Amino acid sequence: MDDTDIELGALPSLPARRCLDGFPSFSHFIAGASQEAIYRRFGSLSARNLLYQQSELHRLEHELEIYDKEDTHDLNNVPAQQRARLWDHYTSDDSDSARLRRELQAKIKCRMREYHEALLLESRILALAPPSKRALRLFKEWFFLGSLPVLWGLDEHIFDKEGDLVALESRDTDRLIDLLVTYFGWLFKSTEDNDDRLPPSMMHLPAYRIQRAGAVISILLSALLLVGGIVCLMLVSNRGAGLRVGIIILFTFLFAAVVGLLTNARRAEVFGSSAAYAAVLVVFNKVYKKDKSSILPKQKKCCRLSSNLRVEETG
Numbered sequence: 379m380d381d382t383d384i385e386l387g388a389l390p391s392l393p394a395r396r397c398l399d400g401f402p403s404f405s406h407f408i409a410g411a412s413q414e415a416i417y418r419r420f421g422s423l424s425a426r427n428l429l430y431q432q433s434e435l436h437r438l439e440h441e442l443e444i445y446d447k448e449d450t451h452d453l454n455n456v457p458a459q460q461r462a463r464l465w466d467h468y469t470s471d472d473s474d475s476a477r478l479r480r481e482l483q484a485k486i487k488c489r490m491r492e493y494h495e496a497l498l499l500e501s502r503i504l505a506l507a508p509p510s511k512r513a514l515r516l517f518k519e520w521f522f523l524g525s526l527p528v529l530w531g532l533d534e535h536i537f538d539k540e541g542d543l544v545a546l547e548s549r550d551t552d553r554l555i556d557l558l559v560t561y562f563g564w565l566f567k568s569t570e571d572n573d574d575r576l577p578p579s580m581m582h583l584p585a586y587r588i589q590r591a592g593a594v595i596s597i598l599l600s601a602l603l604l605v606g607g608i609v610c611l612m613l614v615s616n617r618g619a620g621l622r623v624g625i626i627i628l629f630t631f632l633f634a635a636v637v638g639l640l641t642n643a644r645r646a647e648v649f650g651s652s653a654a655y656a657a658v659l660v661v662f663n664k665v666y667k668k669d670k671s672s673i674l675p676k677q678k679k680c681c682r683l684s685s686n687l688r689v690e691e692t693g
Contacts, residue, residue, distance in 0.1 A: 404528050407520055413513045413585070415546040418536065419503050428500060431493045438486045445479055509545040512559050554640040555592045566591065599640075603633050604658070611663050622663055630656040 397403040408414050449458040460467040461476055468476070509517070518537065521527055527534045537543065558566070566587045607629035614621050634652040637643050643651070 400528060404521075412547040413510070413545065414517055416509045416514065416517050416537075416543050417546070418539070418542050419506070419544045421542055424496075424500055424503070428493075428496055431489065431496060435486070435489055435493055438482065438489060441482055442486065445482070503544070506544040506546065507548060508541075509543055510551065510556070512556075512563070513545065514540065514543065552592070552640065552642045554595060555588055557640070558588055558591060558595075596640075599636055603629060603636065603655075607659050608662055611659065612666060615663075615667060626656060626659045626663065629659060 397406045408416075449455065449462060452458060457467070457471060457473060457476070461471055461479070462468075469480070471477075521529075521537065529536065607625070610625050610629070611622060614625060630652055633655045634648055637651055638648045
């Protein structure tokens with residue numbers, strides 16, 4: 379879209395905003411919610427810049443190697459041998475050969491610092507996670523609110539490459555939170571618009587509500603799986619061992635499915651937590667069965683004694 383093709387007097391009516399439309403309103407929108415701090419990382423440009431710096435250092439390295447070979451072949455050159463062994467001589471030698479080598483080393487030092495800084499910065503940029511689908515969807519809906527984008531000219535397409543976008547805020551979420559937002563987001567919507575950042579037509583989902591709901595659901599699922607497994611084992615304590623083992627396997631599978639599908643736990647963590655959960659059920663089944671078997675004879679003995687006493691009383 380060319381700037382000259384837009385007449386300010388013919389702009390369509392957009393929702394009222396507190397800030398001037400454009401960079402002021404855009405910055406106000408991003409500053410109002412940390413999850414909307416989404417920017418381009420310009421991965422292709424960054425990679426090309428590193429490649430250029432790498433090639434430049436490679437050329438300088440080649441020049442230095444040529445100088446070293448010249449000094450190696452000329453063993454009778456006393457100043458060259460002294461430069462290679464004495465730092466004071468290397469810095470104080472006024473010959474053209476020594477001056478060229480010092481200039482090359484100074485250039486290498488400068489370029490090496492720039493190259494290493496660029497490498498470290500790029501490693502930090504690569505560690506940034508992409509924005510969540512919900513945050514990106516809200517970001518683009520706001521950017522193209524109305525019939526015109528917020529920014530004009532070339533910047534109208536600045537966010538077209540979604541694979542090149544990064545979020546500055548680390549995503550403190552899991553699959554359960556994503557599930558709640560994707561399919562049940564309407565339950566958490568709020569009419570608050572964060573100081574008029576969002577128009578009334580856009581749904582605002584407060585993060586604290588979703589996090590709280592996720593925490594409650596996690597607690598309920600954990601308690602239900604643990605208590606449910608124990609109760610089921612108590613109910614079938616008089617049945618065969620095969621049924622009890624089947625119940626332990628079933629609840630362990632359910633526990634592993636919940637941990638693996640609804641959280642960001644790694645495979646090793648899923649294995650460890652599932653093994654611990656199964657061990658709890660196995661130990662409970664063994665202890666409960668043993669206690670019950672030891673209690674039954676005592677109950678039968680008490681029943682016999684009470685029956686004998688009643689017989690004596692009637693006699």
